[in-house]
Amino acid sequence: MSILEIEQIATRNDNYVYLIRDISSNRVAAVDPSDADPVIGALNNLDWVLTDIINTHHHNDHTGGNLELKDIYNCSITGPKADHDRIAGIDSDVGDGDRYFLGGSEAMVFDTPGHTRGHIAFWFPESGALFCGDTLFALGCGRTFEGTPQQMWESLKKLRNLPDETKVFCAHEYTQANAKFAVSVDPKNEKLLKRAENINKLRAENKRTVPSLLGDEKETNPFLRCDTESIAKAVALDANDPVTVFAEVRLRKDNF
Ligand code: ZN
Numbered sequence: 172m173s174i175l176e177i178e179q180i181a182t183r184n185d186n187y188v189y190l191i192r193d194i195s196s197n198r199v200a201a202v203d204p205s206d207a208d209p210v211i212g213a214l215n216n217l218d219w220v221l222t223d224i225i226n227t228h229h230h231n232d233h234t235g236g237n238l239e240l241k242d243i244y245n246c247s248i249t250g251p252k253a254d255h256d257r258i259a260g261i262d263s264d265v266g267d268g269d270r271y272f273l274g275g276s277e278a279m280v281f282d283t284p285g286h287t288r289g290h291i292a293f294w295f296p297e298s299g300a301l302f303c304g305d306t307l308f309a310l311g312c313g314r315t316f317e318g319t320p321q322q323m324w325e326s327l328k329k330l331r332n333l334p335d336e337t338k339v340f341c342a343h344e345y346t347q348a349n350a351k352f353a354v355s356v357d358p359k360n361e362k363l364l365k366r367a368e369n370i371n372k373l374r375a376e377n378k379r380t381v382p383s384l385l386g387d388e389k390e391t392n393p394f395l396r397c398d399t400e401s402i403a404k405a406v407a408l409d410a411n412d413p414v415t416v417f418a419e420v421r422l423r424k425d426n427f
Pocket residue numbers: 228230286305
């Protein structure tokens with residue numbers, strides 16, 4: 172049993188990079204380092220030494236710091252097997268059902284294609300932490316750039332299966348815009364309305380809304396609820412066909 176310490180770094184306009192330290196081994200990983208400089212600054216403040224990088228997908232705002240950090244720290248880079256060739260500096264690759272170890276901390280790896288074809292997520296059960304990149308966001312989900320609605324829905328369902336108390340460490344602060352859209356498709360969801368209000372308050376004070384709790388996402392995130400009557404009805408479709416519902420909700424969000 173080992174536990175992670177998690178440090179959240181805001182980078183670029185709305186990215187979150189995470190530094191995670193396995194207490195037993197003192198190994199430290201950067202999750203989706205968009206850029207090297209903010210990571211180096213945070214490491215110096217914490218007096219941590221980077222040993223690992225993990226990437227959820229190939230986009231530059233998740234891998235942009237890979238090579239510079241590897242150059243400085245000689246750290247080992249782990250990324251998605253299905254996108255091996257698109258991850259700068261990759262050393263090892265992982266896919267669905269694989270285990271990833273940061274010292275004594277073990278993560279289960281899920282393939283979560285849809286946003287990109289080789290997207291993965293890391294779940295550390297002992298720390299109750301999910302690093303899901305651009306698959307699941309607080310009150311939203313990633314755009315389906317390289318996958319089908321069917322793939323994205325299946326990916327989201329895998330994450331939805333995790334325990335309610337799981338903390339969702341997604342890679343962007345998109346929550347306020349997501350909340351506005353969520354309320355437009357699910358206006359009678361009392362929990363969602365309350366959550367949206369709280370998010371507006373937090374953002375007005377420039378506070379972070381990430382991580383969120385998976386249990387709250389299950390109840391309020393429309394993209395996790397495409398097999399419920401309320402979301403299906405909102406887009407005039409059948410809850411027995413959640414993929415079609417998902418496709419429609421995603422399309423509406425793209426145009427919102
Ligand atoms: Zn992305």
